[in-house]
Amino acid sequence: MEKTKILAIVGSLRKESFNRQLAMAAQAAIGDKAEFEILDFADVPMMNQDNEFPAPIAVKKAREKVKAADGIWFFTPEYNHFFPGVLKNLIDWLSRPISESEPPLLAGKPAAISGISPGMSGTGIAQDHLVTLISFLNMDVMNAPRLTVPNAMQQLDAQGKLQLTASAPYLEKQAESFLTFIQEHK
Template sequence: MKKIKILAIVGSLRRESFNRQLATAAQAVIGEQADFEVLEFADIPMMNQDIEFPAPQAVSRVREKVKEADAIWFFTPEYNHYFPGVLKNLLDWLSRPISDSEPQVLAGKPAAISGISPGMSGTGIAQDHLVTLISFLNMNVMNTPRLTIPNAMQQVNGQGKLELTASKPFLEKQAEAFLRFIQNRK
């Protein structure tokens, strides 16, 4: 049986962002149950129809990663009650058809959403906006459970690294649910 491929998209480009650390924690929870890769996309240019065809090499590379994945797991921060512009830019590129004969790469992909923030919302508002967009892009969204972790600093060790305490069982529950969700759509 082919192993499930999960592509994690982190909505922050910062190397040690809380959401990148959360994605790493999710990868550890998934373990050998699936292949899990964090997408690197810092080299994606701003969406510009003047350079859309042929797509820049970085965009083509990212599209291939998405096409190869069985599912997408988003990890988003919340900036001003919204998901970050870098994530919106990436989704703008991924939402465009590749060519006249090849459609966009997100349609039909199972998607899960998690997020952690230093504030009280735990990224819930940003996640709601993200669900609106990826639903419009025809992704197959697992609406429950979603993971929203507020007050990130309460789960950070003395070295500034995320150590999930109270939130770890919720991440484990979401990972289990997402694996089932993906399997049921294959």
């Protein structure tokens, strides 16, 4: 039996972002129960219908990764009570038809959402906005459990690396729940 494939999409392009580190912690929580890959989409250009067909190479690569994935796990920061523009831009590309004969990739795809922030909201507001968008695109959203990690600065080690403390069991629960959620939708 083929292993479940989870594609993580981190809404921050910064190499050491808290949400990238949270995605890596999720990867560790998943362990060998599934294949887990973090999508690199820094080279995806701004959505422009003038350049839609044929899609830029970076968009084609991102689409191939999404198409091959059994589930998409979003890790979003919260910028001004919203998810980042780079994440919206990627989703805009992914929401478009691949060609005149191929539909968009996101419809029906299982999705989970997590986020970490230095503030008190733990990205809850951004996550709600993201759920609105991906629900509109007909993704199959696992609404519970969702993970919101507030006060990121209190969960860093001496080198500034994320060291989940109180949030670790919640991440593990979400990882197990998402694996089950994906299996139920296969």
